[in-house]
Structure formats: C-alpha cells, structure tokens
Amino acid sequence: MNEKGILFIISGPSGSGKGTVVEKLIKNKEYAVSISATTRAPRPYEEEGKHYFFKSKEDFEKMIENNMLLEHACFCGNFYGTPKKYVDEQLENGVNIILEIEVQGALQVKKLYPQSVLVFLAPPTLNELRKRLEGRGTEGCEIIDGRIERAREELKYIEEYDYLIINDFVENAVSKIMNIAMAEKLKVFRNQNLVKKIEGEI
C-alpha cells in the first residue's frame, strides 16, 4: 500500500508572493495544487478551472450545504473554499498536495488533518507588501488598504504555523520550501512501509 501524500498549506498576506512561488513549485511534478472555489471576480489573466472555480454566492453556498468544501472562509468581502474530493483523492493516491489558502481556512484544515505541514510565506516588510500589491496592479487603492489591514491580522497567527519563510527572492523561497518538503518526506511516521520493509515484513 502507498504511503499517503503530504498536505502542504501555504498561507501569507495577499501579495506576499504565494501564487508566484507555488507556480514554480508545481513545475516539479511531485506536487498537485488544489484549485479553490471563490466568489471573487476573475482578474484579467485568470482562467476558470486553472486559477479558481469562479462561483456565484448562491452556488458557493450550495457547495457548503452539500459538504463539498474541506474548508472555507471570507476574505475581504469574498468567499473562498477548498473542494474536498480532489484533495482526498490526491492524498489517497500518495500525491503531495499544496493548498494556497488564508489563515482561517488553514486552521480548519490543521484540525481535520493534524499531519499537514503549515508554511507561512511573509513579505520582508509591510511596505514591501504594499509595493508588490501596487506593482501587481490587480486591485485599486482601497482594496489594497483592506488587504494590508488583513495582513496585520494574519501576522498574529504565525505561531500556529510550522515554518516561516520570508519571500525576499522567489528562488530562495522556492528552494527553502523544497528543503522543508524533503525533510517532511523523511519523517519516520510518514515512512511506515519502509520500516516494515527493513524488518522484512513486505
């Protein structure tokens, strides 16, 4: 029997670089990324089913009622949630999966899957965060202010995470996450099959 996949959760303030870092990580075929459902309007470059599943509020509520979401949360006026089925299938098949979600959702998943690995990706400073959000150009001034406020709130939850990574340079952050993944894979409790093999039982 396969060892189960590892569930990696990457959180961090909007604009800290989660999307950028995850895009590089999944070039490595060992990881699958979960596509979330959201009631937020798509950004010009975003595609249905690639970046998000874009939903009306009514459809999103139906997903909650039908128990289709592993977790969900409201973020700056929009709802976001992780479809449950895909995550469970990947883990069952031994595929490592990445959830790129905000703090409230991360804490819900941590309760359901205590063996998940929680990584907090922070910007070097909140000033740099504002610059990145302005540079991305996908939100106006007021929404950026809201996201910076939310970032202050999210920073209070760092202690709940297993690892803190400062996204100074993308390549540094990616290689640190890959190192974390390597160490996590080698943990004894994730390698019970190997232990049995050494003992000659399989």
Ligand code: ADP
């Ligand atoms: P998030 O997914 O966390 O909201 P993004 O990945 O969209 O953040 O990144 C926000 C902006 O910051 C993007 O324009 C991205 O190109 C830029 N960015 C990401 N990482 C870095 C970095 N290490 N240094 C400078 N700019 C970065």
Ligand code: 5GP
């Ligand atoms: P954005 O609107 O910038 O794409 O995302 C806003 C925030 O929602 C980010 O912090 C992102 O990580 C988070 N997010 C994206 N998908 C999900 C999800 O499925 N669940 C939760 N809880 N947060 C999500």
